[in-house]
Amino acid sequence: MTPADDVRHDEFLRLFTEHAPAVRAFVRSLVPTLSDANDVMQEVAIVLWGKFGDYGSGEDFRRWAFGVAKMKVLSWQRDRGRDRHVFGHDVTELLASHAEQHTERLAAQRDALQRCLEKLPAGQRQLVDAAYAPGVRINELAHALKSPLAGLYKRLHRTRLALVECTRGVLAEMGWA
């Protein structure tokens, strides 16, 4: 790379590092599963770097990145056109709009999650640790725990809801509406 490339490289990495969590959360809000979000996020990252030459220095990187991410989600949805799990364009727009407007709140929620995890009863905390451990498949975990799969999904769902409730409380204490 030339020195000029190096400078652009550094600038891109600085901006991408800063905004990747928000972009990732934005993408996650628009596709069904974590795996889908990761796939789309890879594409987004490639396009962001590939088109970074078009990005102006004074421009809002996050807004630009959200725009790219939304395009990639729509393209991903088109590719899965016959999959009836994919939401329609209108609902995707509503979700994207909400996620973009509440980016800061969602970042604060992620920060608040640590406190809420610490408040979880030991059993629920262990369940979260186990379910989100790398490489774990829920059906295998259910087998290992000798727990019915449906029951395990329900326990995880209740735990996630409890965490949402808890983070809402933390955010309210911090003055978030």
Next chain:
Amino acid sequence: MTARALHLEWMSQYAEGTATPEIARQLESVLRDDPEFRAIFIEYLNVDLALSSSAVLSPPTIVPVFSWRKLSARFLPIAAAIALILGSTWLFPRAQVRLQRSVGAEFVSAFSSRELIGQSAELKAGLIELNFNQAEAVVVIEAPARFRIEDAKTIRLESGRVTAHVRDGRRGLRVLTPHADVHDLGTRFAVEVREGQRSEVHVFDGKVETSAPGEASAPRDLLTANQARRFVAEHVPEERDVRSGTFVQPEEMKALVAGMKAGQVGRALDAEASLKQDAALVGWVGFETQSGEAQTELGGAVIGARRVQGRFPGQHALEFVDRDDHARLDFNAVARELTLLTWVRLDRVPEGISSIYHTDNWNTPGQVHWMVLNNGQMRFAVFGSRVSNSPQPGEWPESRVPLLGELGRWVHLAAVYEADRRQVSFYANGRLDSVVATTESLPAVLGPGQIGNWNRKPAGDASTRRFSGRMDEFIVLSRALDADEIKHHFEAGTPYR
């Protein structure tokens, strides 16, 4: 159940990927009409994402986080940085010992939380890479393996293989085996435990010490680079040749992960199915027999060699370790055109010549010998036909570019013999290396022979051939594959990206 509780239930199923299309449609309708529920929905997914992202540096289900093949070389440095960012944790401090990567890992019993200290696991297939933060060590464990992470610097290996790269030996990574404890002093080394049989330690760089198992104050033996020891009883060492190539190194893991992600397993199986339809196929030696015993699909006898993991998780190769390890085969064919293809991982052998395939009746016209010499060049000889126009008469055809750079990873080798054109062509990793003209137009005779060690003479005899490493497929066709076909076979079958 209230309507809201039902909607939350749908949301859960959607996020887990278990929702039916009908539920997805109903959920979509609620999201369209209910702004408050939209907020809950997005926060719920945000929590789900944060929990998953916090688990490890690079969760195995999503690594590699980048599609390298889509990028030009110019983009690779930044791609690496992006990959790091996408996989990075933003919520939790790092675990002391954590799972960093995996390649097709299947567990009999898996870890139950992201901090691995105090946990045992049994790996049925694939590879995992662990990061020992305090010991500044990266450890690759290859299936099948049973092990326990004892503490921040210690792994107990009941069976399987471990390869460790330790940045600073003063941090003291230890690998405990049933036969000896291995103490790192700043190095790259590997440990293999065959349950109930033996343990081996191989040092590639730096130093390690070994001691009797479980005795902290026991006297220690020092091993330095390129030394290896086998223990069949508690800390009774036997000197062995270091196996430099057969252990999977941490440097390979990224390329293996990328290969899995890119669907190389499927491509390889497709290519195999296609080649098996080839009318010129003489023999396909694979090692996927269901019995679990080391034998070939062709029914040839395997002596000593062991079935181990092949280049893809859950698939198998033959591993040749000791001098007697080999497989006997008889293709019972005579061919004027011949293509030999194989995937191997080669150790350097002190005697200098690695035998890949040798027919038994050398000294009779048409017998075939294929090997890798100690300088890393291939030799392919059909008895009776030497190199033509050579300044040194009587030479056998040899490839041009040494394979030394390919030791310690899977490499695809091919030799093509054409009697009528009087030539031998050599290929490494799908690329034509050289075409060597030969003196005679003799057909190749593939009678009784061996893959692996060719030890028909006493050990120490100069003509004894040694093969140390793994072989995953050995294919014989009675026609000359062209450069494009060989390139395709390599590209479809490589485990790397």
